[in-house]
Amino acid sequence: MPRRSYDQYCSAARALDTVGERWTLLIVRELLAGPRRYTDLHADLPGVSTDVLAARLKEMERDALVTRRRLPPPGAAYVYELTARGRDLLPVLTALAEWGAPALSERRPTDAVRAHWSAIPLLGLLRRHDGTLEVRLPEGTFHLRLGHDAPSYADGPAEHPDAWLALTDGTALALEQGRLSLAEAVKTGDAEVGGDTPLAAALRDG
CATH class of the missing domain: 1.10.10.10 (Winged helix-like DNA-binding domain superfamily/Winged helix DNA-binding domain)
Incomplete structure (x- = not known):
């Protein structure tokens, strides 16, 4: 064709x-x-x-x-x-996710959801960090490989994560839309950071 x-x-x-x-x-x-x-x-x-x-x-x-x-x-x-x-095309999708985040409001009954659909927005949000981060959402788990050279993500838990990040329902979207900083989410209990590494410390500081 x-x-x-x-x-x-x-x-x-x-x-x-x-x-x-x-x-x-x-x-x-x-x-x-x-x-x-x-x-x-x-x-x-x-x-x-x-x-x-x-x-x-x-x-x-x-x-x-x-x-x-x-x-x-x-x-x-x-x-x-x-x-x-x-x-x-990762930077293209990252830019589209940032541009489209304000259009996400209440989830519609017909909307499908997968945990890893939050991976690309979070890669953009956490672009200044470095290391392997396991992200745990109510819908499932994925992990991010953060860094300036070749950021990427994959489904499921990481084999040896430098830190893990657990987010409650809706927190990932609030972070993507800029309505909440990671430091604020940790303080309110909407996010929890685990690990004793520079990456974990940097995430707790927001």
Whole structure:
């Protein structure tokens, strides 16, 4: 299927030719956590049809944003993972998350939620810190690899976290929207920081 284009000699238009289709950037969001099987992607992208997901992944392979590879036995499943060019979209998603945070208000009954959807906003919020941070939310756990070189995140607990951060319901959003600082959240009990490391101390100080 030929790619649609804005046919404008403009870098923003060229970028949107590649990532402007519905679901593309959300697929990138999922793959920033690491290689994922098709079934895992479909489970964490509620609302996308199997046909659309398959089509978007093919387009993203064509545009060198993702690659598909087979895991060695005993896994023997195919996974999708971002290329270096795909991972370069993290700052784009971070900026979009910061811009979109004020639009999040009361959660609607139809809204899906996953714990790791807070990872990219928190990466932006905690960008000046360094180390591995395990984040515990009521919906689940993920971890952030903080630092200026290659910030990233992954699902589940960290193997050897430098610190952990537990947030109560709604606190992550309040932090993202700037309605609450991390130091204030720790003081009120809406956030708890664990660990005896420079990262833990820096987080407690906000």
